[in-house]
Amino acid sequence: MKTIIPSYYHQFRCVADQCRHSCCIGWEIDVDAATYERYCGVEGPFGERLRAGICGGEVPCFRLTQNERCTFLRADGLCEIICTLGEEYLCDICREHPRFYTENGDVLQAGLGLCCEEACRLVLSEPVAFVEEETGTPVPFDYRMPQAAEKYTPQEWAAQYRRLERLDPKWDAYLDRLETCRDFAVPSHIDPAIWERLFAYFLFRHTHEHAAFCAHAVRVIQTVCAAVDADFQELCEICRVYSSEIEYSDENIGYMYEKTADA
Ligand code: SF4
Known part of the structure; x- marks a missing residue:
């Protein structure tokens, strides 16, 4: 399946400790099965801390503190998992956020979601252009806004x-x-x-x-x-x-x- 992306897609970098509305606060983050299995194999005190920081159940998820912070979000705004084990140990959701994927006929449209403030800055600052991810070929996309009146005030x-x-x-x-x-x-x-x-x-x-x-x-x-x-x-x-x-x-x-x- 062909993937279409906005031209700024690969410019995105999480601003981590500079983020004012970290996605590591206020959201329940599920840990996918493959990552959970990997976490089960981490040895030593951090391995124990990792497993203690995850709620079991049908779908494991990171525990939240009383003020709804992910238990691995350090006071300085950095992720303890990345700092201790490296980015390759992130679960799917943490690695993918804020990307979204929309299947549209025979193409996959991948973009950056506005719920992330850094993604917002890019979406609203960069000119509109869509390209095929693999080849960089520009893709036409009609984005004329319909003028129909709103039904409600x-x-x-x-x-x-x-x-x-x-x-x-x-x-x-x-x-x-x-x-x-x-x-x-x-x-x-x-x-x-x-x-x-x-x-x-x-x-x-x-x-x-x-x-x-x-x-x-x-x-x-x-x-x-x-x-x-x-x-x-x-x-x-x-x-x-x-x-x-x-x-x-x-x-x-x-x-x-x-x-x-x-x-
Ligand atoms: S909201 Fe965006 S910039 Fe902020 S921590 Fe999450 S991914 Fe990074």
């Missing part, structure tokens, strides 16, 4: 979003702002090219089948940005929170596909 959408499973309480603060907006808005102080990049990201991840959702997601983010007069950093933060809330919950994304398809 921002206030009504805020109520819809509040019904969804909540992952990050920060999303509530943005919904409070969305609720105060009478109409959808496009902030004039932000370079329009950024919205094209954002729409292309959503479309590449969710495919043209869900173009209505993709356009809606951009409009919501634009409107919240206008309401809070966001600079680039806050725009990245709004995208990160939106993505974490909606794209990483099967229930939430399913609901949004359905609701926006009606619109």
